Amino acid sequence: MNIPNYTIKTKDKLIKYWTTTLTTLDVFWKLWKEEYFTSLRERTQRELKSPRIVEKRVPHENEIVLLNEPEIPRGVWKLASIIKINRGWDGKIRSATIQLPNGKQIDRSINMLYPMEIDATEDKEEKVEEPIARRIRSAKKS
Numbered sequence: 069m070n071i072p073n074y075t076i077k078t079k080d081k082l083i084k085y086w087t088t089t090l091t092t093l094d095v096f097w098k099l100w101k102e103e104y105f106t107s108l109r110e111r112t113q114r115e116l117k118s119p120r121i122v123e124k125r126v127p128h129e130n131e132i133v134l135l136n137e138p139e140i141p142r143g144v145w146k147l148a149s150i151i152k153i154n155r156g157w158d159g160k161i162r163s164a165t166i167q168l169p170n171g172k173q174i175d176r177s178i179n180m181l182y183p184m185e186i187d188a189t190e191d192k193e194e195k196v197e198e199p200i201a202r203r204i205r206s207a208k209k210s
Contacts, residue, residue, distance in 0.1 A: 097143070105136070108182040127153060127164060133181040135166065147184070 127133070131150045148166035151173060156162040164181060167173050 105134075105182050109179065126161060127178060127181065127183065129153060132184045133164075133166065134184055135168075135176060136180045136182060148181075150181070 127150055129150055129152065133148055133150060135146045135148050137145055146168055148168050150164045151167050152165040153161055154163040154165060154175065161178055163175050163177050165173055165175050166181070
C-alpha cells in the first residue's frame with residue numbers, strides 16, 4: 069500500500085487520501101486484534117492448546133485487563149481490574165468479577181478479558197536491605 073506524502077490540493081485527492089488512511093488503519097487494527105489480543109487471550113486460557121509456545125498462567129485478583137466488547141467500536145475498549153475469580157462446578161476458572169473505571173462491578177467470561185501485564189497493586193513485600201556498613205561490620209566479626 070503506497071501512502072502519498074505530499075500537500076493535498078484538491079477535494080478528490082483529499083477524499084482519496086482519507087480513504088487510503090482508513091484502509092491502512094483497518095489493516096493495522098485487524099492485525100493487532102487477531103495477533104496480539106489473541107496471544108494475550110491464549111496465555112490466559114488454561115485449557116487452550118496452542119501450536120506456538122505461549123505462557124500459560126491463571127488470571128489473578130487486582131490484575132489489570134482490557135475488556136473485549138464487540139458491540140463497541142474498536143479502540144475504545146475499557147480497562148478494568150479483576151476483583152474476584154469465579155470458578156465453575158469443576159473448579160476451573162470460567163469468569164471474573166471486574167471493576168470498571170466508573171466503579172461498576174460486572175461479571176465477564178475469561179475469554180473476554182485480555183491481561184495488560186500490569187497489576188493494580190505494587191509488591192508490598194519489598195525487602196528492606198540492611199545498610200552496607202552493618203553488613204561489613206558483621207562480616208568482619210565472623
